[in-house]
Amino acid sequence: xxxxxxxxxxxxxxxxxxxxxxERYGVDVLIKTQTGLxxxxxxxxxxxxxxxxxxxxxxxxxxxxxxxxxxxxxEGIPQWTTDGTLMNGSGFGQSWTRRQWQGAMWSIQxxxxxxxxxxxxxxxxxxxxxxxxxxxxxxxxxxxQRPKAKGQWGRPNSREFGLHVLQSFPGVGAETxxxxxxxxxxxxxxxxxxDDLAALKGIGKKKAEQILGSLYRx
Numbered sequence: 676x677x678x679x680x681x682x683x684x685x686x687x688x689x690x691x692x693x694x695x696x697x698e699r700y701g702v703d704v705l706i707k708t709q710t711g712l713x714x715x716x717x718x719x720x721x722x723x724x725x726x727x728x729x730x731x732x733x734x735x736x737x738x739x740x741x742x743x744x745x746x747x748x749x750e751g752i753p754q755w756t757t758d759g760t761l762m763n764g765s766g767f768g769q770s771w772t773r774r775q776w777q778g779a780m781w782s783i784q785x786x787x788x789x790x791x792x793x794x795x796x797x798x799x800x801x802x803x804x805x806x807x808x809x810x811x812x813x814x815x816x817x818x819x820q821r822p823k824a825k826g827q828w829g830r831p832n833s834r835e836f837g838l839h840v841l842q843s844f845p846g847v848g849a850e851t852x853x854x855x856x857x858x859x860x861x862x863x864x865x866x867x868x869x870d871d872l873a874a875l876k877g878i879g880k881k882k883a884e885q886i887l888g889s890l891y892r893x
Contacts, residue, residue, distance in 0.1 A: 676807060677705040682717065685796055689803060701738030702745065706807055711743030713810050715803065720751040720764035724771060727779060739788055744810065746789040750799050753792075837861040 678690035679697045686703070687693050697705040702714030716735055718726065726732040739745035754762040759773040780790050793799045831839070834856055841852035841861070855862065865887070872883035 676707075679703045683796075685800065686717070686803075689800065699738070700742055700745075701735030702742070704803060706810060708743070708811050709813055712741075713744040714739060714742045714746070715806070716745070716747045717799070718747060718749050720749060720753060720761075723747075723749055724764055728769075736783065736786055736788060740786070744789065745787075746791060746806075747783055748799065748802065749790070749792040750795065751792070752794055833861075 676690055677692045677694045677696045678687050679695065679702075680687070680693050682703050689704075697703055697714060700712065700714050701716060703717045704715040706713045706715075716739065718732075723732065726735070736747075751763065753764065753773075753776055755773050756762055761771040761773070761776065765771065783790050791802070793802050837856045837860065838849065838852040840863070841847050841855055842849060847855070869880070869883045869887055872878050872886060873880040878886075
């Protein structure tokens with residue numbers, strides 16, 4: 676991980692290299708992953724507002740387009756008056772409204788660049804360390820997994836599991852799944868047995884037993 680030399684010591688302490696290299700991409704922190712470079716632009720609230728006013732932010736956003744993933748990470752949480760005026764920051768002496776702030780964040784996101792906010796230095800460090808572990812993982816499938824079948828009293832019985840399976844078909848909701856199951860059970864024909872499944876790579880005997888056992892569990 677590279678950190679720009681203009682950053683404070685607490686941030687440079689995270690770096691493997693302190694270098695001007697991140698600034699080529701309009702960021703302060705640069706992470707090398709298997710699928711490309713990932714960058715983080717650190718902005719305090721006042722620096723963000725000033726950089727929008729003097730054009731630096733626009734230039735940096737253009738440079739970030741070269742990265743696989745780029746993040747503008749704001750250090751500080753905006754606070755607003757009752758009429759929506761920013762209380763803890765200003766740009767060139769001009770006040771900002773909540774709508775202006777939201778519009779700026781949305782404009783950045785519309786360019787394909789992520790935005791986030793942390794409360795201060797300690798949270799910033801934790802964010803960077805956590806993000807680095809996540810982004811270096813490469814593949815993230817946790818949200819692509821279908822929820823498991825749920826049983827009313829713990830382990831799902833055959834009907835509850837059957838309803839879960841049937842609802843994976845297009846146009847089959849909970850009510851329709853119940854009608855089908857109560858009439859025919861789980862009307863799926865398996866053309867393989869436990870030994871056939873167990874022979875497949877990544878399955879094995881135990882998983883094969885679990886798969887077929889779910890269909891016939893009482």
